[in-house]
Structures are given as C-alpha cells and as structure tokens.
Amino acid sequence: MSQKRNKLKESQSSTEQPSDQSDENSAQDKKILEKYSRESKIRSFTNKKMIYFVFMLAIAYSAFHLYITFNPLPALQQRSLHVAFGLALIFLIYPTFAKQDRAKIPFYDWILFALSIFSTVYLMYEYNAIVTERGGIPTNMDIIVAIITVVLVLEAARRVTGIILPIFALIFLAYPFISHMEFMPFRLMTRDFDLGDIFGQMFLKTEGLFSTAIGASVNFIFLFILFGAFLAKSGMGQFFNDIALALAGHRQGGPAKVAVVSSGFMGSINGAAVANVVGTGAFTIPLMKKIGYHRNFAGAVEASASVGGQVLPPIMGASAFIMAETTGIQYGTIALAALIPAVLYYLAVIMQVHFRAGKRDLRGIPKADLPRVKEVMKERGHLLLPIVGLIVMLYQNVPVGYAAFYTIVLTVIVATLRKSTRMSIKDILDAMAQGARQSLAVMIACAVVGIIIGVVSLTSFGTVMTSSIASLGSGSLFLTLFFTMIASMLLGMGLPSIPAYIITATMAAPALAAFDVPILVAHMFVFYFGIFANVTPPVALAAFAGAGVSGGNPMSTGFQALKLSLAGFIIPYLFVYNPAMLLIDTEGVATNATEFGVPPIMDVVLIVVTAIIGIVALSSALEGFLKTPMNPIYRIVLGAGALALILPEVTSDIIGFVVVGFMFVLNYMQHRRTNAVSTT
Structure with missing residues (x-):
C-alpha cells in the first residue's frame, strides 16, 4: 500500500513541492489557515520552559474535563472554571495583534492571565454567599469582577475569532443601557436597567456568560473535540483519505469525489470547516487540479464538503448534542432526523462534480496508483470501532459526556491493534494538549454568545425579534421561512457552527412556532442556514480558505461553493413542508413536543x-x-x-x-x- 501511496503522490500537481520541501508546504498551509481562521494565529515560543508550561497547562485543562465528567461541580462553579481556564490559555497562546512578536508574552498578557484566574477564584470563594445569602443581588465587588470578566471574554474573542463576534455582543450589551430612552422605537423600549441588573445577569447566574452555551461546552463539546484530537493522532484522517481514494479515486472526476467523501466525514467529527478545508484540501485540491478541474471549482468542492460535515450524522460537529440540550429531544432522534437531508446534500455535491467531470471529460486516477479497499481496511479499518461504539452508546441513551469519555478510552485501546496507529504516552499527552487548544475557539465563542443570551433573557429583545419576523411574514409560512432564513444567515455569518446554531436557535427559531412548525423542524431549519452562511459571499470563510489552498479567486470560489451547496438552501424548506423527510410523524403533535411518531x-x-x-x-x-x-x-x-x-x-x-x-x-x-x- 505504501508503494501505491508513493505513486499517488507522484501523480499530484506539478505545482506541488517535492517531498524534501514538505516543511515549506506545511508553512504555506499554516499561512493560509491563519489568513482565514483567526483561531490558528498562535504564538511560537522559543523558550523551552514556556513551551513546557503551556503544554502542561493545556493537558491540565483536558484532565479537568475528564475528571468532572464523573465528578461534576455545581453548574456555576464548573462553568466559571471552564471559562477562566480557557481565558488563561488564550492570553498565553494568542498574540494581541497579528504582527506582534510571537516568541514572547508581553507583560500585559500576564496581567490578563492573572485576572482570568482571579475571576474564577473570586466566584468560587464567594459562591456560598452568592447562592444562599444575597438572593441574586450583586455587591459592588461582584459588579467590578463581572465587568472585568466580560472585558476579558470580549478581548479573548477578538484574538481568537476576530472582531465581528465581539462587536455583535457589544451591540447587544449596549441595548439594556439605552432601551428605556425616549429615542428608542416603542417596540424596543424596556424598563430601566442598572449596572447590578446587567452584570449580575452576566456573572452571577447561569443565564449570561455561564449560560447553557458554556454548559454544553464544558459538559460535552470539549470532550468531543478531545475525541477528535485522539482520532487525528491515531491516523483517522489518513484512513478517510485512503478509503475515499480506494472507493472513488478511479472514477470520473475521482479526486473531487474523494474530497467530498473524506472532507464530509472529517468535518462531521472535528466541526471546524475552515481547518478541515486546509487540512484535507492540501491533499485533495492538487489532485483535482491535476486531472483538470479549475482551481476555483477545486477550492469550492473542498469548502462545500467541509461545511456540509456540520449537518452530517453521527456527530455533526457536536451541534447535535447542543440541539438535544436546547430542545430536550433525544440525540438519537436528532441524528436520525438529520440523516436523509445530509445524504441528499452530499448527493447534490457529488453529482455536480460528476457532471462537471463529464462535461470536461475529466478522468480519475489509474487504479494501479490507488490503494485497495481491502488493504486500507486491514491497515486502519479498526479505527472505525470507536465511532461505531459511540453511536451504539448514544442510541442506548448513555449520557453524552460518559459516551465521549468512554469513546476516547476506546480510541486509545483500539489504536494499539496496529503498529501504524498505536499511540505512545507522548502521543496521548500531545492529543490532550491539542484537544485543549482546539477547544478554545468554541469555548470563547460560547462565552460571547452567553452575553447575547443574557441580554435576550433580561430584556424583551427575543420576543421583539420573533414578532418582527412574524410581522414581515404577514401570516405567510413561506415568507416567514424566508425572513427566518435571512436572519439565520446574518446571525451565523462568519461564526463557527456551534455558536451560530445557538444564536439562531435563540433569536430566529421561535418565529416559526406561530405556524405550528414542530420544534425539531424549526431548529433544523435555522441550523442549516446558520451553517451555510460559511459558503455564502461576501463572508464565505470556508470558500476563501479553499481559494487560498487552490490559488483561486476568493469571491469566484465563494460563488462556486454557493452553487455546489444550493441543495443545502432548498432542503430545509422541504422538511418544513413535509417533516417525514426527517423521519418523524408530526400529525396531532403539539409544536413544543419533544416526542414524535414514525411516519408511514x-x-x-x-x-x-x-x-x-x-x-x-x-x-x-x-x-x-x-x-x-x-x-x-x-x-x-x-x-x-x-x-x-x-x-x-x-x-x-x-x-x-x-x-x-x-x-x-x-x-x-x-x-x-x-x-x-x-x-x-
């Protein structure tokens, strides 16, 4: 199989660098990833003690989550520790500005690091007084610490996700300060809120910074990101590439079909569309260009496949678990409901690349240069066992956090079955550190989303948003769906899948309740459009990353990705009008029901x-x-x-x-x- 892999590498684009320049290729991929994914712009320390300190801190972050899986703390304490630990790592790992010296940590970041720790130490120390003595009324010191924590979260989010999400949160945060003023439209006016009301909501309750979004992050999102890191360390990405090559590489337009299959599976597991585009695209895009696909189209294929992974069961980039937490519907029901729409979406992408290959007479890779299915399965097929085990556990209603923990352990055990996948102690520690680092973007995005959720629950803004969409719809389900789609795409623009879903579920999904749209259908609808905002120009980050790898034009690649993803914009309307596509029967079921029958x-x-x-x-x-x-x-x-x-x-x-x-x-x-x- 190694000989065939060597042949395959030789068949790649002539623009690809020789093997002795792989470090240069990796550096180029890193630059592309940093350009379109702020979360990849991290410091590179030269001081070995600093490297060791950050490495051990990241491992401790992972160990903390593994520990609390079976030994949970009170919700407010657990969530504050999760945020503070993450903030501390962010201020050590992420530079203040992109062009800043990344080898050193400036003194003010050490101050921010200390303040991050102080915020949770204060909350832990004052926890009993906050819960039992104050009745939710904050002291002046509570307000000061709350303001410091909100500022820390916004600054950390700016470093990791860019400026859009913090600005979005600041706009919401400003609303309760001005919502009582006379210049506000009547529908947006509320009572007067003081600092205690606003920052008490943000810091002392589980409806602000430490909302259900952070609850989901600490309880299971972190563990599934950690699971993805362990799978990657065991060689699962290589397995997906090899099995896709073996199955589809020789067919008409084979490399594009390989990209769709491998990127879809990896996107479902890691939940990071942009990183997935660069990671798998570094292999698949040169192959697509080699057989004749235009560079814009090649980048678009990778982008549309990677983004689609967020709607592909079983993991759906961990969004399925958030949806289960939000709606109260069992994970198994959600994963099963997502299956047919996801398969239809990927069928649409594969058929477009197939017809494009037919139109241009683009052939696949010779079979002699490809690995065989039998060889691939023999070498790495055992890596599928943890995923199968995860699905079985989740369908047996094993708690999600427990299932994730057991799956991580199972991954380490299963990987030992072959020498090529076996993980050493160093590999395990590396996976724990890598998982912790990868979780920071989701953690900080969920914390910022908590600010938005806090404002919505404190004020009447959520109700106003819902009624505004309903008013624009003028009593028409189709128009309401259309305006909900627009709102979901705007709210999800440039955001990772999980915070995009949380925001759209909070702000847009309730608008569909007036039309008796079942809760699962409504949440799936806004979820789709929040996700596919990532391939919708002008802010199509996944497509822009694909263009960076392929050397194509970003906007042209974005529009090509939009065309390839067109089914993703049609399918949600279909399952609203006929929920049987989600394998649920809603006849006689109330809008807020969480149990559904099986359709004929x-x-x-x-x-x-x-x-x-x-x-x-x-x-x-x-x-x-x-x-x-x-x-x-x-x-x-x-x-x-x-x-x-x-x-x-x-x-x-x-x-x-x-x-x-x-x-x-x-x-x-x-x-x-x-x-x-x-x-x-």
Missing part, C-alpha cells in the same frame, strides 16, 4: 425517491450536462422539472416526473446521435 414507510420512500431524482436533475441543470451538453433552454426546463420533483406535493411530483423523464430521454437520444456521427 411509503411516505418516506416516496419523498426520498422523488428528492433523489430531483437532486440529480437539478445538479445536471446547474452544470448543463447529463450525457451530453445542454443548451440554456434545456437547462431551464430541466431545472424547473427538478424543482417540481423536489417539492413534496403529489401533483408537482407527477409534473416533475414527466418533465425530467422527457428531458433525460431527449438528452440521451442527442448523446446517441452525437456518438453515431462521431463514429461515422
């Missing part, structure tokens, strides 16, 4: 079959190719037939079948005539 099997089969044919036809129309190229009129007619098939109505299905069937036959006959002429 024939309903599911009909929906899936018509949606598959419609998705294939839509992909063909978008690319202008089936068996032979189509003119614009044919593409429009086929696209209309595809949309009619996708719509969950019997009449539209019949019309769609007729139109799509006629266009397919017409194109096939045209293909035969073209072949007949060419052979004569």
Whole structure:
C-alpha cells in the first residue's frame, strides 16, 4: 500500500513541492489557515520552559474535563472554571495583534492571565454567599469582577475569532443601557436597567456568560473535540483519505469525489470547516487540479464538503448534542432526523462534480496508483470501532459526556491493534494538549454568545425579534421561512457552527412556532442556514480558505461553493413542508413536543425517491450536462422539472416526473446521435 501511496503522490500537481520541501508546504498551509481562521494565529515560543508550561497547562485543562465528567461541580462553579481556564490559555497562546512578536508574552498578557484566574477564584470563594445569602443581588465587588470578566471574554474573542463576534455582543450589551430612552422605537423600549441588573445577569447566574452555551461546552463539546484530537493522532484522517481514494479515486472526476467523501466525514467529527478545508484540501485540491478541474471549482468542492460535515450524522460537529440540550429531544432522534437531508446534500455535491467531470471529460486516477479497499481496511479499518461504539452508546441513551469519555478510552485501546496507529504516552499527552487548544475557539465563542443570551433573557429583545419576523411574514409560512432564513444567515455569518446554531436557535427559531412548525423542524431549519452562511459571499470563510489552498479567486470560489451547496438552501424548506423527510410523524403533535411518531414507510420512500431524482436533475441543470451538453433552454426546463420533483406535493411530483423523464430521454437520444456521427 505504501508503494501505491508513493505513486499517488507522484501523480499530484506539478505545482506541488517535492517531498524534501514538505516543511515549506506545511508553512504555506499554516499561512493560509491563519489568513482565514483567526483561531490558528498562535504564538511560537522559543523558550523551552514556556513551551513546557503551556503544554502542561493545556493537558491540565483536558484532565479537568475528564475528571468532572464523573465528578461534576455545581453548574456555576464548573462553568466559571471552564471559562477562566480557557481565558488563561488564550492570553498565553494568542498574540494581541497579528504582527506582534510571537516568541514572547508581553507583560500585559500576564496581567490578563492573572485576572482570568482571579475571576474564577473570586466566584468560587464567594459562591456560598452568592447562592444562599444575597438572593441574586450583586455587591459592588461582584459588579467590578463581572465587568472585568466580560472585558476579558470580549478581548479573548477578538484574538481568537476576530472582531465581528465581539462587536455583535457589544451591540447587544449596549441595548439594556439605552432601551428605556425616549429615542428608542416603542417596540424596543424596556424598563430601566442598572449596572447590578446587567452584570449580575452576566456573572452571577447561569443565564449570561455561564449560560447553557458554556454548559454544553464544558459538559460535552470539549470532550468531543478531545475525541477528535485522539482520532487525528491515531491516523483517522489518513484512513478517510485512503478509503475515499480506494472507493472513488478511479472514477470520473475521482479526486473531487474523494474530497467530498473524506472532507464530509472529517468535518462531521472535528466541526471546524475552515481547518478541515486546509487540512484535507492540501491533499485533495492538487489532485483535482491535476486531472483538470479549475482551481476555483477545486477550492469550492473542498469548502462545500467541509461545511456540509456540520449537518452530517453521527456527530455533526457536536451541534447535535447542543440541539438535544436546547430542545430536550433525544440525540438519537436528532441524528436520525438529520440523516436523509445530509445524504441528499452530499448527493447534490457529488453529482455536480460528476457532471462537471463529464462535461470536461475529466478522468480519475489509474487504479494501479490507488490503494485497495481491502488493504486500507486491514491497515486502519479498526479505527472505525470507536465511532461505531459511540453511536451504539448514544442510541442506548448513555449520557453524552460518559459516551465521549468512554469513546476516547476506546480510541486509545483500539489504536494499539496496529503498529501504524498505536499511540505512545507522548502521543496521548500531545492529543490532550491539542484537544485543549482546539477547544478554545468554541469555548470563547460560547462565552460571547452567553452575553447575547443574557441580554435576550433580561430584556424583551427575543420576543421583539420573533414578532418582527412574524410581522414581515404577514401570516405567510413561506415568507416567514424566508425572513427566518435571512436572519439565520446574518446571525451565523462568519461564526463557527456551534455558536451560530445557538444564536439562531435563540433569536430566529421561535418565529416559526406561530405556524405550528414542530420544534425539531424549526431548529433544523435555522441550523442549516446558520451553517451555510460559511459558503455564502461576501463572508464565505470556508470558500476563501479553499481559494487560498487552490490559488483561486476568493469571491469566484465563494460563488462556486454557493452553487455546489444550493441543495443545502432548498432542503430545509422541504422538511418544513413535509417533516417525514426527517423521519418523524408530526400529525396531532403539539409544536413544543419533544416526542414524535414514525411516519408511514411509503411516505418516506416516496419523498426520498422523488428528492433523489430531483437532486440529480437539478445538479445536471446547474452544470448543463447529463450525457451530453445542454443548451440554456434545456437547462431551464430541466431545472424547473427538478424543482417540481423536489417539492413534496403529489401533483408537482407527477409534473416533475414527466418533465425530467422527457428531458433525460431527449438528452440521451442527442448523446446517441452525437456518438453515431462521431463514429461515422
């Protein structure tokens, strides 16, 4: 298998550097990742004592989470320790400015480090008085520490995620200070709030900085990020690449299909779209360019596949667990509901790359240069066992935190079965440190989202947002869905998947309750649009990262990614109008119900079959190719037939079948005539 991997490396783009320049390649990938992902801009220490100190602190952060899985603390204490520990690491690891010397830590960052520790020490020391004696009324010292902590969180978020999220939080934080003033619109006016009201909400309760968002981060998001770090250390990324190459590399447009499959699986596990684009794209994008895909399209394929991983079960970038926590619906129900929409989305992406390859006659990689499925499974197939074990545990209703812990242990045990995947003590410690570092972006984003949640729960802003969307919808479900989509995309723009979902679930999802849209359907709807904001120009970070790897134009790559991801913008409307696509039966079920029946099997089969044919036809129309190229009129007619098939109505299905069937036959006959002429 190693010989075939060497052959495959030799077949990659001539622009790819020789193996002896791999360090230069890694440095280039790092620059691209830092350009489009602020969380990757970290310090590089030269002092060995400093390296060791940060390394041990990161390991301690992971060890703390493993410990509290079975020995939990009171919620406020546990969440404050999680935030303070993370803040301390951020101020040591992340530079104040991008161009700052990254080899040293300036004195003021040591001050911020100390203040981060002080904030949780104070809360732990005063905890009994806060809970039992003060009745929620903050003292002056409480307010001072709360203000310091909010400032620390906003500054840490600026360093890790960029300026957008902190500004967003500051706008919300300003609202209770001015919401009683006369210049405010009547619907936005509230009572007068003082500093104690606002910062007591942020710091002394579990409805502000230490909200359910941080609760989810400390209870299971951290553990799943840690699980992903252990999988990566064991070689799971290599396994996904190899198995995708073995299955699809030789087919028409093979490298693009490899990118879709491998990036989808890795995106589901690690939940970091931009990092996934750079990590897997460094391998797949040169292969796509080598066989003839344009660099813009190659970057877009990687971006659309990586972003789609956030909606792909079983892990969904850990968002499924947040949704379970928010809605009260069991994880198994959510993962099962997400399955058909995710498969349809990936089918749409694969079919577009397939038709693009057909139109340009792009061949795959010779089988002789590819690994074989049997060899790949023999070498690394055992790494699937932890994922299978995780799914089984979650469907057996094992608590999510316990399941994540057991899966980490199982990963270490299973990895020992082969020498190539076995982890040493150093590898285990490296995985713990890496997992802690990777968790910081999610932790700080959840903390900032907590500020927004705190303001929404303190004031009436959430109700105003919901009623505004409903008013714009004018009593129409479709218009309400449309404006909810716009709101979700704006709220999710440039954010990681988890905070994007939390914000959209808080602000936009309630607008659908007035139309008796079931809670799971509403949350899945806003989740999709919050996620796919990452491939929607002008802020398409995943697509821009793909362009950085491919050497393409960022905006052109963004629009190509938007086109490839089009199914992701259609599918949510489908499951709102027909929840059977989510494998739930909502007849007679109240809007806020968390238990659903199973829909009739024939309903599911009909929906899936018509949606598959419609998705294939839509992909063909978008690319202008089936068996032979189509003119614009044919593409429009086929696209209309595809949309009619996708719509969950019997009449539209019949019309769609007729139109799509006629266009397919017409194109096939045209293909035969073209072949007949060419052979004569």
